[in-house]
Amino acid sequence: MSNDAKIALRGVYKQFGKKVVLDGIDLEVPRGKSLVVIGGSGTGKSVMIKCVLGLIRPERGEILIDGQDAMKFSASEREETLRKFGMLFQGSALFDSLKVWENVAFGLIQGRRMDRDQAKQIALDKLGQVGLGPEVGELSPSELSGGMQKRVALARAIAAEPEIIFFDEPTTGLDPIMADVINNLIKSCVQKLGATTLSITHDMASARKIADYIAMIYKGKIIWHGAAAEVDHSGNDYVDQFIHGRADGPIKMEVLKP
């Protein structure tokens, strides 16, 4: 699958101060497929995604987007490349000074200089796709529940019909039913767009539902990857411990360390 990788990370290394967060990540996201990265909290999943988006600069390594080295991009090339991306942030990251529909239309109005009325139509249409009526569009994000905020954030991520979509813990903090609603929305939106997606989660139900491929990150490295169906017989103790959620196993929670 190597020459048809939409995104490829090679030996990506990042440390904050003395703390090594990414210790040589190798990962490929095949074009048009959905890769889910699983791993415990604080293992550097969000940092990894932010490296690909150029929000964090890794110390070493290569990040290829459509075969081009993202680390060597000029500011304008980076901006151009970012137009291919949609991103659903862990905490939704809705702009609380703007109305819901303005949030969804933001990338169209500010990023693509689209006319406001036209952008609003598209925004309301996208809100409809995630099951929110036009009256929600006039509210402020702070008036919405966590699940609704996630849906708005999803609508914002897909509004510009990106080629690549990143989902950072799309179901964390939601009840199981709402989580499943979000999973279904992700699946249907992605199918409609034919997008390549990279998702991060520690919710196995969500991973099984949306993944074509699964990879597991541990201590800054990818320790296993394979097709989604193989995850149950990976033969990898770390993966087994994680998907069954056992306290005992090779992964030790560093409870006592500060």
Next chain:
Amino acid sequence: MNPLAVIGRIFLDFLVSVGRVSVFTFNGVRHVFAPPIYLRLTGRQMMVIGYYSLPVVGLTALFTGMVLALQIYLGSSRFNAENAVAWIVVLGITRELGPVLGGLMVAGRVASAMAAEIGTMRVTEQIDALTTLSTNPFKYLVAPRMIAGVVTLPVLILVADIIGVMGGYLVGTHKLGFNAGTYLKNTFDFLETLDVVSGLVKASVFGFIIALMGCYHGFHSKGGAQGVGRATTDAVVSASIMILIANYFVTELFFSGQ
């Protein structure tokens, strides 16, 4: 601990901060001069800085002018130089107290609000979200605030100057027994354009400092609510100190020109 090491550490930290602020300033100013400029956002910031600060700054100026008249009267009556009251009040207000006290009040009100707003956007990933929606955060958040600070503060301080002089006039005519016509004549006979202009230039510089410190500390806040609180305090303290330092140097600049 070795005291020399501590001093060295503090000095190095200081240099690092100076470097960071310089780069931040450069980036902000670059986006002020590179189109597109977000006029609507700039307008909103002008309202926040100018219009909503007017009551606070106006009251400050009014009572400063009043107390100035009282004190100068007390001082000058010892030399039978009571006629100096009017023009010392007007000089004191336009050259120093209007811009400096007004600037400090706005620093307390506005730099803190900017740092809190931008800091919250930082810790909730809204600034990252801006970038992924093809919008440069410097252009969207920093440039409008810088423009608004530089343009609005002189206008605000001009109004404050007028209110301050009026405060002196009220005390002079009602309490100290000056004739209204003489007081006004004494005020305007000695006033030179440069007195007012130098004060307004100061105000403009202070407006820049306030916007810069509010944005800088907001951008660099981390660690949740506590981090935002710290950023708010740091913004006010550093803006206030920089205003006082800049005040001396701008004064010297105008002083040596005479």
